[in-house]
Amino acid sequence: MGKTVFIKDTTIGGKDRTRDVYGILLGVLRERGLENNVQLVRVVDIGVYGQGVVVRVLPENFLYTHVEDADIVGIVEQSLIGGKPFAAKLVAEGARQLRIVLRNCGVIDPESIEEYIAKDGYQALAKVLSDTPEKTLQEMKTSGLRGRGGAGFPTGMKWEFTRKSPGAQKYIICNGDEGDPGAYMDRSVLEGDPHSVIEGMIIGGYAIGASKGYFYIRAEYPLAIERIEKALHQCREAGLLGKNIFGSSFSFDVEIRLGAGAFVCGEETALIASIEGKRGYPSPRPPFPSVKGLWGKPTCINNVETLANIPVILLKGGAWFAGIGTASSKGTKVFAVTGKVKNSGLVEVPMGTAIEDIVYGIGGGALAGKSVKAIQTGGPSGGVIPKEHFSTKVDYESLQQMGSIMGSGGMIVMDEDDCMPDIAKFYLGFCVDESCGKCAPCRIGGTQMLRLLTKVTEGEGTPKDLEQLEQISHAMQKASLCGLGQTAPNPVLSTLHYYRAEYDAHVKNKKCPACKCAKLVRFLIMSEKCVKCGMCFKACPVNAISGNRESGYLIDQTKCIRCGQCFEACKPRAISRS
Amino acid sequence: MEKLTKDGLEKLRQQHAAADKNYIKVGFSSCGIAAGAQEVYDVLCEEVRKHNADVEIKKCGCVGMCSAEPLVEVRVKNMPRVFYGKVDKETAIKIVEKHVGAKMLLNDRIYDMKVS
Structure with a gap:
């Protein structure tokens, strides 16, 4: 294979020098008559961010950062001619992903069982069926896999409880009712590698002694449903x-049930009620589903991501899996990194990876010209983690210590323009909408908290309101029936904890430091900076800006809806926001 | 399809084990489809037929970099395996003509996937 060189200027802000470096490098190659032996390529993304000009030499994969023009001759002579690293600028590869759950996503055709089998699919099932269920349980306990739905209960123990519960009929359910705002890991696995989840489920069924499984998938995921249906059909045809x-005495079949869009149905007791055709209300535990679940029978409920882990664990062994991750959290976790981040998408990293490696190393940091303020994990049940704490390693315990949770894996990146009371209001509003109304703490507490937060963000808040917010939060955490109500105040508590000054600014000074809360922000055109280009005039959706290119422009404060579009549109930054 | 036995499974696995072939993969999960994967796929098929190129076009799931969809992975023998992001019709045509045909990587289109 001939040499290939990737070039990208990763400097944040300033002129992009990718083309200049490309030109210089091409010149150096021409001098040595090598231009036909080496492929120079300007790339959009080189996997490193904010490290000056970056050059990657393939096939050796030498990575050079902060490359200056003077280094180019050295790189050509050392690496391209000599095949050796150019030591002065060589750096080690930064944070990379480790893909266990997403091993086949984007690799195989999800609608082809043959391609899944070619990637060692159903080998784990064949192996498991030739041994006792106890062996599988033991292997799962060795692996230390914990539920990926959020709570992190050890999967091996959950299976064992269900297996030991008395009763001839048992069920296993795959919880695909993914509802956290900004989280879509499960959808991607169901769409990209449906057979891995099905294989995990069949193995689970064998281990707990269930003959029947259910997929509970939200109806908003039509493609995931279609692919699972197709995969189930292929499995039946192949006798899986x-x-x-596989000629064993084990028989198993799976049915699909669709969720009708209620967030609370992701909670296991509500999910069971929904499958039974009842209203999706949660019920108090105990009895736990492992004792009395679907139709009163012992039932095991596992998340999509949990099940996708299982075939690999049983094929490679629990000890192998336990070697990845931290002392208490094993394996990898898929995060849906979204929000104001350069590379939004799915990231699978070993447990114990630092947040900064995910946000900056893989996510590429904030969008152009902004800086990251915090991340939010765990959806409406989680909390925020400010950038000062980005050295935190992600695992179940450390995120909990930070006042957030692992949750199902949503990781929303927020930048300087995001207002924390407003964020808290958004998540709480979500929970109020989704509260089923069965228990009073969640139904009434949530509504009252939302009322208080609305007051705060509109500049009507008092210090007493903040105290009351905390009081209601603690009451909801203690007294709510299910996880939804118990965790709904988390975003409020964690923003109050880390960003008290921002709440105080809203309450005492009636100002929104992030200039987000519409009632507290004012846009003004500074005539001394204004170049009278009229861009703000064009951008305003409500015609609140009047004037012309001779006399300049003026914002009518009574008409202005504080959307900030003029602010974004103004190139010379002549619009003040305060 | 016949009911699988353990031997049958192993046979099937070997039969379909990755051969050393040229391929183009297009991401066909919700994110890719929403960004226009179908059009890119159609154009790629059309171009490959037109040039009679030695490459197989496949569909796959989401590889994770949803912000750069439609993503197209190209693997041609003796060339690095790369991902093209935000692929449109023109880029799809160029992928077949330049990358597959002339064995030249395209400028300003390649994304790094950061998968170990």
Whole structure:
């Protein structure tokens, strides 16, 4: 293979020098008559951010950062001619992903069972079926896998409880009712590698002694449903579902149930009620589903990501899996990194990876010209983690210590323009909408908290309101029936904890430091900076800006809806926001 | 399809094990489809047919970099395996003509996936 060189200027702000470096490098190659032996490529993303000019030499994969023009001759002579690293600028590869759950996503055709089998699919099932269920349980306990739905309960123990519960009929359910704002890991796995989840489920069924499984998938995921249906059909044809799988005495089949869009149905007791055709109300635990679940029978509920882990664990062994991650959290976690981040998408990293490696190293940091302020994990049940604490390593315990939770894996990046009371209001509003109304603490507490937060963000708040917010939060945490109500105040508490000054600014000074809360912000055109270009006039959606290119422009404060579009549109930054 | 036995499974696995072939993969999950994967796929098929290129076009799930969809992975023998992001019709045509045909990587289109 000939040499290939990737070039990208990763400097944040300033002129992009990618083309200049490309030109210089090409010149140096021409002098040595090498231009036909080496491919020079300008790339959009080189996997490193904010490190000056970056050059990557393939196939050796030498990575050079902060490359100056003077280094180019050295790189050509050392690496391209000599095949050796150019030591002065060589750096080690930064944070990379480790893909266990997403091993086949984007690799195989999700609608082809043959391609899944070619990637060692159903090998784990064949292996498991030739041994006792106890062996599988033991292997799962060795692996230390914990539920990926959020709570982090050890999967092996959950299976064992269900297996030991008395009763002839048992069920296993795959919880695909993913509802956290900004989280879509499960959808991607169901769409990209449906067979891995099905295989995990069949193995689970064998281990706990269930003959029937249910997929509970939200109806908003039509493509995921279609692909799971197709995959189930292929499994039945191949005899991987049905009677006497692989000639063993084990029989198993799976049905799909669709969620009708209620967030609370992701909670296991509500999910069971929903499958039974009842209203999706949670019920008090105990009895836990592992004792009395679907139709009163012992039931095990696992998240999509948990199940996708299982075939690999059983194929490679629990000890292998336990070698990845931290002391208490094993394996990897998929995060849906979204919000104001350069590379939004799915990231799978070993447990114990620092947040900064995910946000800056893989996510690429904030969008152009802004800086990251915090991340929010765990959706409406989680909390925010300010950038000062980005050295925190992600695992179940450390995120909990930070006042957030692992949750299902949503990671929303927020920048300097995000107002914390407003964020808290958004998440709380979500929970108020989704509260089923069965228990009073969640139904009434949530509504009252939302009322208080609305007051704060509109500049009507008093210091007493903040005290009351905390009081109601603690009451909701203690007294709510299910996880939704118990965790709904978390975003409020964690923003109050880390960003008290921002709340105080809203309450005492009636100002929004992030200039987000519409009632507290004012946009003004500074005539001394204004170049009278009229861009703000064009951008305003409500015609609140009047004037012309001779006399300049003026914002009518009574008409202005504080959307900030003029502010964004103004190139010379002549619009003040305060 | 016949009911699988353990031997049958192993046979199937070997039969479909990755051969050393040229391929183009287009991400066909919700994110890719929403960004226009179908059009890119159609154009790629059309171009490959037109040039009679030695490459197989496949569909796959989401590889994770949803912000750069439609993503197209190209693997041609003796060339680095790369991902093209935000692929439009023109880029799709160029992928077949330049990358697959002339064995030249395209400028200003490649994204790094950061998968170990």
